[in-house]
Amino acid sequence: MKDLLDIQREIRRLEDGIREIAQGLAALQEDLEEMRSTARTPETDYERIEMLSGQIRLEGHPLGSLQDERVCRLYLEMLLHIVRLDPKQELAERRLAWIQGLNRQAGTERTLEELYIGSLQIDSRSLDEFARTLPETYRECFLVDALVIANLWGCANGEILEYLAGLGEILGVTGKKLRRLSLFVRTVLCRSVSGMERADLEEILEAAENFWYYMEAETARRAVEELRHVAVKLRDEDGEEFRWKALQGQIVEPGSIIAVYKPKKPKKKKDMGSPFWGIQIEDGSQHGKVLVKAGVSGTLYQFRMNNTNYGVIGHRTDRKEAIKEWMKKGGDY
Numbered sequence: 001m002k003d004l005l006d007i008q009r010e011i012r013r014l015e016d017g018i019r020e021i022a023q024g025l026a027a028l029q030e031d032l033e034e035m036r037s038t039a040r041t042p043e044t045d046y047e048r049i050e051m052l053s054g055q056i057r058l059e060g061h062p063l064g065s066l067q068d069e070r071v072c073r074l075y076l077e078m079l080l081h082i083v084r085l086d087p088k089q090e091l092a093e094r095r096l097a098w099i100q101g102l103n104r105q106a107g108t109e110r111t112l113e114e115l116y117i118g119s120l121q122i123d124s125r126s127l128d129e130f131a132r133t134l135p136e137t138y139r140e141c142f143l144v145d146a147l148v149i150a151n152l153w154g155c156a157n158g159e160i161l162e163y164l165a166g167l168g169e170i171l172g173v174t175g176k177k178l179r180r181l182s183l184f185v186r187t188v189l190c191r192s193v194s195g196m197e198r199a200d201l202e203e204i205l206e207a208a209e210n211f212w213y214y215m216e217a218e219t220a221r222r223a224v225e226e227l228r229h230v231a232v233k234l235r236d237e238d239g240e241e242f243r244w245k246a247l248q249g250q251i252v253e254p255g256s257i258i259a260v261y262k263p264k265k266p267k268k269k270k271d272m273g274s275p276f277w278g279i280q281i282e283d284g285s286q287h288g289k290v291l292v293k294a295g296v297s298g299t300l301y302q303f304r305m306n307n308t309n310y311g312v313i314g315h316r317t318d319r320k321e322a323i324k325e326w327m328k329k330g331g332d333y
Helices: 002-037 044-053 068-086 089-106 112-119 124-132 134-148 158-171 175-190 196-212 216-228 320-328
Strands: 229-237 239-244 259-264 280-283 290-293 296-306 308-314
Touching: 044 089, 068 124, 068 134, 089 112, 089 134, 089 239, 112 158, 124 158, 134 158, 134 175, 134 196, 134 308, 175 196, 175 216, 196 216, 229 239, 229 259, 229 296, 259 308, 290 308, 296 320, 308 320
Parallel strands: none
Antiparallel strands: 229 308, 239 259, 259 290, 280 290, 296 308
């Protein structure tokens, strides 16, 4: 059971959290008041917006499953504030078209023009209601939508970024979580994973499982390919008594022993790694065996092809047959 000191610590953490939320609401309210007095409402051709929104495909977006009409409207009105924070007419039209696509998916009874007018009335009570009523499962979803809309056809300006940070704070999505969502959105909009670190690729694919309706299949495929790491590539002529020390589909960590074999020809220790690429090898303690260790973490895929044993460490959503085809095309070079 928790002692009194533990309970007191939890109460202090809770009080700190309440103060942070209150401060976030107050700061965001100040920003909204300033927006009312300074932001320029773009001249809007709603017929053109409707035409542009027809080009946006958001099938499967979870907003279509949110049954509370009031929460749906607040969701869209909060997004509409992004439009007011950037006066560029072309960007405003694109952003409005995207929000209209979401409105169509949500199936609200309001037109985009009505929602825009409603967004001008957002105040501290609306913010408090939004933070209280938006289901937990929709909070990251909302911020992904907001980040996409903010960064359409360019980068969000400083005012928009401050607004999004404030919303993230009152919704409890900050720090690493917000960074992960930002990285995912950047990848979606750039359609590129080139040069990314393994940790970033893994975070993108994790986010894609929840926000698959934004991630193009080709981008996800490239991310999975980038995570493939050839840990074992041993030809029969180079070794004997080959044995796997890890299971098919096992999650391995750097330094895990995944295979053992005996070289057919004596080799100097510095040449032991010639049949492999980028893995850790060391001499075994018995009978001149060589231990093969994982150099990265991930799921191990094992197979034989062309008289060669292969072990590829990749993402858990990868497929062995896809890896084989990748190897045939020289994917390990």
